[in-house]
Amino acid sequence: MTSSFRPLLRRTLLATICSIGIAGLSGALPAQAQVTAFKQAVAAAAASDDAVAAFYRDRDYQPIWTDPGDEARQRRAAFLDVLTNAAAQGLPEARYDVEGLKAQMAAVRTTRDLGEVEVALSRAFVTYAKDVQTGILTPGKVVPDIKREVPLHDRESYLNEFALSDQPQAYLRHLPPMTAEYRGLMKEKLRLEYVMMHGGWGPRVNAQKIEPGDSGPAVIALRNRLIAMGYLDRSATGTYDAALQAAVQRFQQAHGLEPDGIAGTGTLSEVNQPVEDRLKSIIVAMERERWLNHERGERHILVNQTDFSAKIIDHGRVTFETRSVIGKNAHDRRSPEFSDEMEHMVINPSWYVPRSIVVNEYLPKLRNNPGAAGHLEITDSRGRKISRADADFSQYSARSFPFAMRQPPGASNALGRVKFMFPNKYNIYLHDTPQKNLFNREVRAFSHGCIRLSDPFDFAYALLAPQVDDPKAYFKSILDTGKETKVMLKTPVPVHLIYRTAFTDGRGRAEFRRDVYGRDAEIWQALQQAGVTLGSVQG
Template sequence: MTVLAAVFLLSVPAKAQVTPFMQAVAEAAASDPGIAAFYRANGYKPIWTGKGNKDRNRRSALLKALKNADDHALPVASYNTELLKANLRRITSKREPGKAEVEMSRIFLKYARDLQTGILTPSRVDSEIVRAVPLRDRTKLLMAFTKSNPTKFLRGLPPKAPEYARLLKAKVAMEKQLGRGGWGPTVPARSLKPGQSGSTVVALRNRLIAMGYMKRSASQSYDAAMQAAVQQFQLAHGLAADGVAGAGTMTEINRQIEERLPSVLVAIERERWMNLPRGKRHIWVNLTDFTATVVDNEKVTFRTRSVIGKNTADRRSPEFSDIMEYMEINPNWNVPRSISVKEYLPGMIASGGGSAGHLQLIDGRGRVVSRSSVNWAAYSARNFPYDLRQPPSRGNALGLVKFMFPNRHNIYLHDTPAKNLFAREVRAFSHGCIRLNDPFDFAYKLLAKQESDPVNYFQSILKSGRNTRVPLDEHVPVHLVYRTAFTDAKGRVHYRRDVYGRDAKIFNALRKAGVELRALRG
């Protein structure tokens, strides 16, 4: 007997007999504190392997749930159900039920964890996914299960968010389509436009019908119905919706269902990572969609285009959730140290302090230092003692307002003078923070909760030119997410580019964990 098992068995009442089953449970659970605590609390009694109806119902409910785990894009093989059933059938000693008992609890907890909060640990897949997954307490989970109807309890484990249910429905539909051969032949043309006809247009028509963007038709020309279908496809894929199947649109149309289904499976896993209340009002920034939205009671009430971090190691926008506490009108831009020494300091040293004149030098006491008093030749990136700051102005890198949810990543939402970038289809240009196309309207939306005239209130502060912090009376949750597949209220799946390659990493990790693409036939 291990030392830990012996310690656990000390909790058994003196008058109670320590049976081989109890001893086996204590030994098997010794390496798992959560399970050990549960059995210690319940007196080492069985919840799976007993002969009564309650234990039988729990076993049956769990085995049925595990059998259908791939409905939720979970790794069925990892639960070893066949081995578990074989071990239950081969019990020959008084100790073996104890081992089987603990093994069933382990499998139950693995399944519950996978289904509730995800199979993977996000940061282990990509260090820039710094999301805190809301893991459940293992001991409490077992206790709650034993006090509940097992079938209802297991059915209640998945996320309740409507998006999760819609993604599961889309997954099944795509698996059935895959079982029928997918979306059919690709379109053998680089591009097509309204007014054209012929075999390639027929191929495009058939492809759009198979994908669900067009009703059945015998038309062989690129007519108004096909143009509308192409526009719907473009809107669902983040493309300019001009109704012309240009080279970019055709590339996306010709992607096979086997390329799209992984995005849905990854989105399902990502939903599990966020299985927690998001806030009746919250801000949802989908990095791959290049949008920021305000969501009230699960409905989008405001939307604006965004620019996200450039796809380089030191600029990619991370994924996390936090709480927006205030906005800053006429902000200073306190230049991050990395930008100061990499992008500005070399030119300042070379010019004797003449370059980057829009930036102030700030000493350790927060005082502005005259450039003429600095011996520039004495400094390098290693020993430069000053911070750089850009005071409020229309040319300020943060524009005229920023929205703060203080975090260790120094990420926030803000205005920008570089308005031309919002016209781009792919908008990954920043140093990591999120730039907004309509920051004033975004501010008005937030202030409307606490000001009777949010526009005039905001504009009066703006016109003062003074750096002003405006607290939000009600703090707002902010979620920076990365969804290459997401649904709308009608259930249609929208797809976006994997701009940082994160979803490819996640899908590879899911496959290693045992998740498989599934084709449903019949």
């Protein structure tokens, strides 16, 4: 028994009553017996949790919560406060059972009760700390296409850090992501909850299309809904005038729609989305932000699949942005989510056709016509071009087909004139494309999974700028050779492929996008199953 531990048990009856509202201990035991009973209670209560058990074992079962001193009191107060407000973080309040913890504390009568309270607080603490810092869910178990490696913190280290901290409130305050994005999402969550409490955004707009010059009930409903959403100043107009048109354009821009100022089917569908659905998107985005709660790089590339965009971020500021095309919404083509590092670009690339495309798309055509897909070379295991006339493709199955296929560099190459590589096991990269017309579409999900860029040359110039004096001339000099050339980036750039149906812009304003692959709907369902709720909702 340590000398620092004896006074705790001697003072338990009096001090614990005052400090945490525990009713008191009956049948006071000698100090030695109290120490033994406390240790046994802690060891037994922590036995089913390896991290908590190891923490107490390493500190000879000394408490961090039930000590009668000021430090323990401050820890309890700070922790119970964050648990009471867990819903503000989009977390499931019931998971931490704050009222149950308080009741357990108030019901303490024996030293064993006190030990069980000690462990109950620690177990709730490590659960909350993990949830608020790196998320409630395991992303890949909810959506297999989310390949993200969540930066999990060792559970025992949470307790060690908290025990050593002399500022428990500050420690707890810094557990959630300390990003402007997370703060912006929390702010929007509070705003939407306020809107719900006060009746929502008003009646739906019942129309197929509304355009400048129109008037009537649908125009009034559109006007009122845009006012409630914050896209239009208060107005009594009953006509689709210039002010209303400008408001529609602002709404369209904030929802990834073509800002033509006409409220067509797509725009009205988004206008009519209830507050509840927008709030779900915000809470899912907060969970996603927790999954990405690590250093992203002073310079990094951010591809938001739902926004169909690719950006270069320098020191928190967007320095380059271009439109993108993502994978088609089919089971084997959806673009995955993960992070990696871009190491190089290939100018004048060949397209080495992925095996899945070779056997699933081209082999059936070759069986019927050996001359099919004539723009592609067929090569053997040594890279030698084979003669189509001498090959009998009908004898091969998808499993036995022994050849590879390659499209040489050129203007019509499927990868365009440049690709950007961050080698990964998913064979995903960013690249140019000859199909420029796709970038004019509002929803741009057409690829086999890779990310196509609208302005790949400008993207290359931005990446090369830190390492060459004239990136445009340098790039062009290689491009003009027509030869496949690898250009290394002197400093690899982190790449984050994300999927956010809700996010904030540079001014902290919330924007929303369609759930292209339905992933956020699956995540919301999993969050609900974990106990996350919206409360009372009105449309």
